[in-house]
Amino acid sequence: MNHPPEFTDLKNLTQDQLVRFVESLGQPAFRGRQLLAWIYRPGITSFEQMTDLAKKFRAVLSQTAHMSRFERAIIQTSRDGAVKFAFRLTDGQVIESVLIPEEDRNTLCVSSQAGCAMGCSFCLTGQMGFRRNLTTAEIINQVCAVRDWMLQRNMGQLSNLVFMGMGEPLANFDNLMDSISLLTEQRGLDFSSRRITVSTCGLVPQMHQLGTQTKVNLAISLHAVDDRERDQIMPINKKYPLAELIEACRQYPQKKRQRIMFEFTLLRGVNDSRETAEELARLLSGVPCKINLLAVNSGGGDAFQHPGRERMLAFQKILRDQGFTVFIRQSRGDDISAACGQLAGQEWCEDAAESLTVPEPASSDGSL
Ligand code: SF4
Numbered sequence: 605m606n607h608p609p610e611f612t613d614l615k616n617l618t619q620d621q622l623v624r625f626v627e628s629l630g631q632p633a634f635r636g637r638q639l640l641a642w643i644y645r646p647g648i649t650s651f652e653q654m655t656d657l658a659k660k661f662r663a664v665l666s667q668t669a670h671m672s673r674f675e676r677a678i679i680q681t682s683r684d685g686a687v688k689f690a691f692r693l694t695d696g697q698v699i700e701s702v703l704i705p706e707e708d709r710n711t712l713c714v715s716s717q718a719g720c721a722m723g724c725s726f727c728l729t730g731q732m733g734f735r736r737n738l739t740t741a742e743i744i745n746q747v748c749a750v751r752d753w754m755l756q757r758n759m760g761q762l763s764n765l766v767f768m769g770m771g772e773p774l775a776n777f778d779n780l781m782d783s784i785s786l787l788t789e790q791r792g793l794d795f796s797s798r799r800i801t802v803s804t805c806g807l808v809p810q811m812h813q814l815g816t817q818t819k820v821n822l823a824i825s826l827h828a829v830d831d832r833e834r835d836q837i838m839p840i841n842k843k844y845p846l847a848e849l850i851e852a853c854r855q856y857p858q859k860k861r862q863r864i865m866f867e868f869t870l871l872r873g874v875n876d877s878r879e880t881a882e883e884l885a886r887l888l889s890g891v892p893c894k895i896n897l898l899a900v901n902s903g904g905g906d907a908f909q910h911p912g913r914e915r916m917l918a919f920q921k922i923l924r925d926q927g928f929t930v931f932i933r934q935s936r937g938d939d940i941s942a943a944c945g946q947l948a949g950q951e952w953c954e955d956a957a958e959s960l961t962v963p964e965p966a967s968s969d970g971s972l
Contacts, residue, residue: 607670614643615672615741618785619792629664641791643671644748646755647965672741674749676957684934689750692952693718693742697735699770701746703754703762710754711764714746716780717771722805724825725837726869726900726908729770737776743783747793755963765795768803768823774810784818801865808844808852815857822856823865823896824849828875829883837874846887853891863929864893870919871900876911881922894929 607613617625623636635657642654649671651662678690687703697718704711720727721734746769751762765787767773773780780802786792787800802814803823811822828834834841841849853864866888870876888895897916900908911919916932923930 612669613672613739613741614639614669615744616739616782618740618782619789621782625669629661629668631661635661637791639665640789644786644792645965646752647963649673649962653965672745673960673962674745675960677749677960678953678956679753679958689746689753690952691746691749692957693738695736696952698952699738699742699746701750701769703750705759709763710760711766712747712750712762713766713769714743715769715771716743716767716773716776720771721775722772723839724805724827726827726871737779738771740779740782740786743779744786744793747787749960751793752962753960756961762795764799764801766801766803766823768801772805772807773802774804774807774814777810777813781817784820798862803865803867805838805840806844806849807840808848811852811856815855819859821862821865822853822858823867824853825869826866826884827869827871829880829887833875850887850891853893858892862892864891866893866895867898868895869898869900870911870916872909872911872915874908876915876919878918878922881919885923885926885928888928889926894931895923896931896933898933 612625614622614625619637619640622640623633626636626639627633638657639654642648642657648654651657651665654662657665674691676692680688682688685705687705689701689703690698691701692698699715699718701715702713704713715738717737718735719732720729722730724730747762747765754760754762767780784797784800784802787795788797797819798821801821801823803825804811805825814820814822825838826834828837828841829846831841831845834846844852856864858864868875868884884895897920899910899916920930920932
């Protein structure tokens with residue numbers, strides 16, 4: 605639905621900002637908190653439904669503000685159950701989220717930017733270049749849309765969120781922080797910080813800020829063990845080389861049992877050798893961490909090839925023998941353009957898009 609540009613999108617506001625917004629309309633602070641709880645309740649799309657707010661206040665809201673949401677999406681379901689959503693933003697940019705249902709959890713991979721400026725050579729989003737940062741509302745609306753889609757299919761609840769979709773989340777720091785605030789706020793989307801992971805290619809100063817301002821988990825896209833190699837596949841390494849990155853990981857404030865997740869994509873003939881595994885073990889020695897080994901996705905172009913299962917297992921064994929916790933992450937959704945950026949890189953096809961309906965509100969008594 606189109607709104608006059610001067611209308612405030614309430615999905616862009618954290619609780620504190622919402623309080624200030626209602627105060628600017630002459631309302632007491634608690635109305636802001638009340639409003640927040642309504643905005644994030646499934647099935648609420650209009651101020652009319654907020655039955656315990658005074659009619660006059662609701663009328664003022666509908667003349668000054670709106671609550672954005674994604675109304676359409678191109679949805680592709682993989683044979684292995686992964687579901688990819690492509691959303692078109694108001695300026696025509698297309699972004700993606702991927703739902704990964706598993707036995708014990710439902711994880712949503714969220715985008716933080718349209719395109720990405722980091723230019724990692726193995727990544728399709730990187731090859732698209734940077735378009736723009738997502739607003740807080742555009743980040744949050746991915747979660748709301750998929751939550752509602754799942755509710756209508758009795759698929760249970762989203763349990764985990766990973767900022768591993770399009771973009772470098774720490775390069776959109778302020779909106780990331782506001783999103784995390786709304787995601788973890790009880791009256792907002794009520795996720796535990798422990799179930800949120802932010803992945804970075806290695807923006808060292810922002811990693812420190814993230815660690816001091818939130819309790820979310822950190823993941824590092826590592827992918828190489830020496831600077832020469834990492835410079836080539838991840839240009840950010842020229843600015844923050846490995847020694848600096850790993851030192852920032854050592855300093856990252858974590859609870860006792862919390863671990864940094866290192867993502868290491870194995871590329872045949874590039875970084876899948878015994879020597880690389882041994883060097884990786886040396887590099888991460890003493891860092892409280894887990895390691896995820898991934899095979900390059902088939903959507904990543906011809907430049908890099910899958911290392912093969914055997915080489916991945918051998919790589920894993922070397923690290924395990926050194927005492928590391930190492931997973932081999934299955935590539936999900938290979939049959940549905942699931943590589944990050946693959947769907948967004950294609951032309952938006954309106955005919956392929958579905959309407960996203962919202963579930964019925966659970967109750968309308970206004971109890972909070
Ligand atoms: Fe950007 Fe991440 Fe892709 Fe690198 S891997 S280009 S940081 S989206």
